[in-house]
Amino acid sequence: MMSSFDDPGRKIMATGHSQPLRPVSTAWDDACRGAANPRNCRRAARGLIKTGSQTGTSSPMQSSTTAMSEYQYYEFQAIDRPLSDAAELQARAGVIRDMRKRKEDERLAAERKRKEAEEARARRTRLNALIERGNHVWREIETEIERRNAPGYIAATGLLIDMKTIADENGDTADFMRRLHSIRERHAQKGRFIERLNASFGL
Incomplete structure (x- = not known):
């Protein structure tokens, strides 16, 4: 029976959410090849990262995990967890992702408001100059x-x-x-x- 940690669907679910995580899928296959259980798989993955650090090179696993944001990290952690734990991690990642999106939307709205105010002031200045002429x-x-x-x-x-x-x-x-x-x-x-x-x- 296929275990949850090497189920392709689980990997797609975890790595498909974030662009920086997609290279992890291939590195994950390399790390888990021959691993008997999720714990060994995770140990092998950490070994890939550690090896890259010692040699001064950057493996796909290392470069991808290093670049992770907080919500991407939770997605990565969910790959080999039991379904209940994975769901919790995915939910946590979703909350963080939504929070960041909301903050970005608020920032963009504030930027639009600032630009509109600047344009209104410039227009008023131009109109006042025309009135004087x-x-x-x-x-x-x-x-x-x-x-x-x-x-x-x-x-x-x-x-x-x-x-x-x-x-x-x-x-x-x-x-x-x-x-x-x-x-x-x-x-x-x-x-x-x-x-x-x-x-x-x-x-």
């Missing part, structure tokens, strides 16, 4: 459009988007839309600019 901004928009190239159209559209935000904040949306339609009519022959304008403002 007043009607000069409209002349700048015309200058950018008259460049008749993609960078100019992009710059003009960006300024118009910011000017709409300012108009919405000040309750001047109607006046902004009047100016926008006037610009659209005046530059109707500039197809690329009109396409960008329509896409940006849903015209």
